[in-house]
Structure formats: C-alpha cells, structure tokens
Amino acid sequence: MAAAGAFSLREVLDAFRGCVTERREVLLEPYLSGWWGLIRFLQSLGAVFGFISKDAVAKVQIMERHRRGEQGQHYESLQSMVEFELSRGPAELRGRPDSGCRTVLRLHRALLWLQLFLEGLRTGHRDSRTSTICTDSYNASLAKHHPWVVRKAATLAFCALPSRDAFLEVMNVGPPEQAVDMLGEAIPYIQSVYGITQELFAQHSLLDLP
Numbered sequence: 001m002a003a004a005g006a007f008s009l010r011e012v013l014d015a016f017r018g019c020v021t022e023r024r025e026v027l028l029e030p031y032l033s034g035w036w037g038l039i040r041f042l043q044s045l046g047a048v049f050g051f052i053s054k055d056a057v058a059k060v061q062i063m064e065r066h067r068r069g070e071q072g073q074h075y076e077s078l079q080s081m082v083e084f085e086l087s088r089g090p091a092e093l094r095g096r097p098d099s100g101c102r103t104v105l106r107l108h109r110a111l112l113w114l115q116l117f118l119e120g121l122r123t124g125h126r127d128s129r130t131s132t133i134c135t136d137s138y139n140a141s142l143a144k145h146h147p148w149v150v151r152k153a154a155t156l157a158f159c160a161l162p163s164r165d166a167f168l169e170v171m172n173v174g175p176p177e178q179a180v181d182m183l184g185e186a187i188p189y190i191q192s193v194y195g196i197t198q199e200l201f202a203q204h205s206l207l208d209l210p
C-alpha cells in the first residue's frame with residue numbers, strides 16, 4: 001500500500017474504472033478525477049513535465065468550470081455534454097474555444113497516448129528505455145495533433161524519464177512484477193473509456209473540433 005499522500009497510479013486507474021456506467025455512459029466526475037491523479041503523477045516526474053501538466057490542468061479546470069456553472073447539470077456525462085452542446089448548434093460549438101467537447105477531445109487524444117504508453121511499459125523488457133516507449137507512444141497518438149515546437153519540447157522532456165524499473169516504482173503499486181500485473185488489469189478500463197468516447201465523437205463528427 002502506498003504511503004498516505006503519496007501518489008499511486010492505482011487511484012488513477014480506479015477512477016477510470018469507475019467512469020463507465022452500465023448504459024455505457026462516461027461519467028465526467030471520475031473522468032476528471034482520473035485526470036487530476038494523472039496530473040499529480042506528471043508533476044512528480046519533475047519540472048521538465050511542467051508544460052505538459054500545465055496544459056492538462058488548464059483543460060481539466062475548463063471542465064470543472066462547466067460542471068460548476070449554471071448549465072452544470074448537462075455536464076454529468078460525456079453523452080449529456082455532447083447532446084447539450086450540440087443542441088446550441090454545430091456552428092456555435094465550433095466557434096467556442098472553451099467548449100466541453102473541444103476540451104474533452106484534447107484530453108481524449110492524450111488518453112490514447114497514456115494507454116499506449118502504459119501498454120508499452122507493461123510489455124517492455126526490464127531494460128527497455130522508458131523514454132523510447134514514451135516517444136513511440138506519443139508519436140503514434142498525440143504527436144500528429146501537435147505543431148513542431150510542441151513535439152520537440154515533449155520529446156526533449158521524455159529524455160528525463162527514469163528507467164523502466166524505476167518508473168514502475170514511482171507508480172507506487174509495489175515491486176515491478178506487481179505493477180505489471182496491475183497494468184494488465186487496469187489498461188482495459190482506459191481502453192473502454194477511450195473506445196466509447198471515440199465512438200461518441202465520431203458519431204457526431206466531433207473528432208476534428210478546432
């Protein structure tokens with residue numbers, strides 16, 4: 001068990017597990033709490049991850065503002081949010097830089113990165129380089145949505161990542177083998193949240209919101 005106050009990736013994964021309801025709705029409260037955990041994790045990786053966590057914080061805060069706002073009742077799940085924001089018209093939605101849909105889309109794309117990264121960590125060898133796993137997963141997901149300068153800065157930050165075993169240790173779930181088992185159990189929940197969101201956004205042509 002992790003010491004009180006210490007980061008444990010398990011909390012993050014538990015939050016994502018709690019996101020999907022029986023009706024395959026994605027609840028925003030656990031989704032955002034998963035993100036807060038992830039942000040704490042990114043912050044624990046050191047200052048070089050500062051600009052990455054900063055953007056994630058900004059995005060999660062936009063979503064918290066929606067949830068606390070007058071229309072907060074519509075921000076219970078991704079499905080109710082999409083329905084509500086689309087009801088104001090697609091043009092209005094596309095023109096809003098702080099809409100829930102475009103903000104979640106950014107987090108959603110980043111979630112694919114996380115998923116691929118954790119999968120690479122899980123299946124990697126003891127001496128695999130975490131920075132390589134991280135770069136490969138980033139290039140296969142989020143990188144294609146980023147301008148050159150962000151890609152460059154992100155790839156530089158990855159060089160600062162510790163070795164695989166040290167990284168599994170920072171996750172605070174016990175010895176490396178136990179961390180690997182935990183990942184095997186938890187990754188499918190992230191995949192499920194990702195898959196449902198992807199389907200929802202594709203269905204409403206929201207995957208390219210500016």
Ligand code: 1PW
Pocket residue numbers: 038051052053055056106107109110111113114117134142145146150154210
């Ligand atoms: C170690 C495993 C990493 C998984 C954590 C994922 C963190 C996601 C944050 C990535 C942020 C990179 C720098 C910010 C770039 C923004 O320009 C970009 N944001 C995202 C989340 O891709 C686009 O946001 P914008 O400018 O359209 O508001």
